[in-house]
Amino acid sequence: MSITILNPGILSSLQDAGRFGQHQIGLTNGGPMDPLAFHWANRLCENNAGATAIEISVGGLKVQAQCATRIAVTGAEMPVSINGSEAERWRTHHLQPGDTLELGYSQNGCRAYLAISGGFQVEPSFGSSATVVREGIGGLNGQALTAGDTVKCAEDTRSNCWSVPEEERPQYRKEVTLRVIPGYQEHTFDPVQQRLFFHNSFTVSDRCDRMGYRLTGPHVKSNIEGILSEGICLGAIQVPADGQPIILMNDRQTIGGYPKIGSVLSVDLAKLAQLMPGDNVSFHPITIHCAHNALHLAHSRFQRAQLLELEN
């Protein structure tokens, strides 16, 4: 019971919720860059939260089912087709043995998720299947998916199909405001630099990937060049001497020595992960208490939202 990768597209990798508790041996988190879209895909397949799915960046994935199963595609607006016929995103679909599923290139957003009934079955490494290519850990042999790969899954002949209600489907934009919890070396950025940072727009450069998003814009200066290397959390915004911020993402290195002005709220980081080079970002400061409120609200909204059952 499996699916075969006919074409991985630009970058497709197996991801579960991420790898935790392994920072002390230098392993980063990995996991879905847009957890909201990832969790919806799993819910559509009636999976446990955090079941292994495929993250597709930019598009171009083509797979063939070797067994009967159910799948769902969520996230970026990549045209989906099953055996050449257009298929809707944000809903469950049946696949029969031999069926092909293809994702075109994204028209809006950057990352889509393909979940399958029961999740893709991958031997976990260090407690997780999340692929971190830079580390050579997770997925199939620590690598992104390539043509000819076979990924195990379970047969599923249940007929139920579900759909995410329209109002719960995120709208991806070319411009986002990221809420920032000021912290770390915040005090080494004087008021003028803080104003530069929080009152200007930055552009996503072409150096953006699962490790970090480098932005271009006004030069923001810390009054120190470096610090004794220290732990970097998800979403940390480091500002090297060239004054161009880098937002550290799921595959970031776990320690580093550049000054940091604060960290992006995780629910907003998911929006950043959907941006492409040339898109725009601005920042808005919030307290850690507001951040926790926002998180609790987002969490309870996801928990309460009900899937719609589709007629077969």
Next chain:
Amino acid sequence: MNPDTGMKIHVAGESSLIVYFGEVTSPEISARVQQAAQRLPELMGETLVDLVPSYASLLVLFNPLLTDEMSVRQAIHQATQQVAEVSASEGHLVELPVYYSQESGPDLAALADRAELSIEDVIDLHQSTEYRVYAIGFAPGFAYLGQVDERIAAPRLATPRQKVPKGAVAIADRQTAVYPAVSPGGWNLIGLCPTPMFDPGAEPTMPVSVGDRVRFKSISRDDFLSLGGELPEPAPTTEGAELKKGAGA
């Protein structure tokens, strides 16, 4: 700030606080970081997600759906109580063999020149110090060891190499390390170590942990090969090498 210990807690992100124990590299500060890292898991239970100990700081990652900032701060205060007189001598002593040579350490001669020392002196100084594992990061199994004797401290290469071989023993400023796998890197290479620094299939995965002590011991080329060491293909020159992401360990 705690006046007794100089400890400071800063917000790092929505789900992390960072504890600063000082601003310099010292075995005493490192021992306090280590002690807090050992105590927090029990104090925080399932609300603790991960910990990143480093030279003088400890990043504490918590689950904000299960706890809040004040509770984490309290746990940190508890974990750091009565640690003012932590002895710095704890941790296992690990000996790592090194084949030092110009063949295995392409920057050895330049480093010796810069330091106005002989190559033999550089090797002696590197293996006569007992190092402490201050942090692990940059790549799986990459252990930051300090402090290197001031006389052989050397800045990072102006142009990092695209490919540093597995096992490369290197110096950057007053830090030294063994590259656990082939990777880009800008440190000065002085030798090769045959001991695997990161093996996902082994138990333990790494021969060292933060807080351990490390000594390097010079071995011959033959010993290096018989211990399973592999010499890389002749090293390409660094000229024209591009600055690759991740080269700044």
